[in-house]
Amino acid sequence: MRLVIGEDSALFRDGLARLLADAGHEILAAVPDAVTALAAIRALAPDLAILDIRMPPDCSDDGARVAVTARGEFPHMGLVLLSQHVQARLSADLVGAGSFAYLLKDRVLDIDEFLDVLERVRDGGTALDPEVVARLLGARRADNRLAQLTPREHQVIALMAEGLTNTGIAHRLWLTPRTVETHVSNILNKLQLPLGSDDHRRVLAVIAYLGTQGAVPA
Secondary structure, three states, X not given: OEEEEEOOOHHHHHHHHHHHHHOXXXXXXXXXOHHHHHHXXXXXXXXXXXXXXXXXXXXXXXXXXXHHHHHHHOOOOXXXXXXXXXXXXXXXXXXXXXXXXXXXXXXXXXXXXXXXXXXXXXXXXXXXXXXXXXXXXOOOOOOHHHHHOOHHHHHHHHHHHOOOOHHHHHHXXXXXXXXXXXXXXXXXXXOOOOOXXXXXXXXHHHHHHHOOOOOOOO
16 A cells, blocks of 8 residues: 655654554655645555644644545545544544544554554545544434434444444354344434445444443443
């Protein structure tokens, strides 16, 4: 995979570049600010860009703004936003379009999971850190549609919120992948989510679930 990294911490940027290079990925550019990150994306058209949300020149949400611009110019490019702390300003369009992940930097420490996220995003998937979603949304009123879910479907959507794939959920609950697919399909239909890709609807289901919890699922 061809990658551009935008991260202002030299230590974190170099460590991340070495980790990804050792995993067999090609690092096209590793830059310290939003301006050079966007320039590198435009010049090199990577498969995926990894961007720190808070980096120079403004050190606010510069990385997120680069991501929004890059999405408009390269709609199929993967985007991974990283943050030390949850940032409240994030475009919903990035979440809904797929090929997107928003993770806390601590998630990078789980190397295998982080590499898996990059592959999923490159292939059009979405990955949202459960803590990020819960903090962004805050506590919301209970969604009556969730009351329609069976106890097993509640277990499945809770594991979806942890970021598990259907295969991971099947292993956790000792179910077949086909059974999990049926549960997920039933959940999406019961929540009356708008039509779109399954990945997009899955994200919306998780957001609806987390909005009723007031905390990160265990």
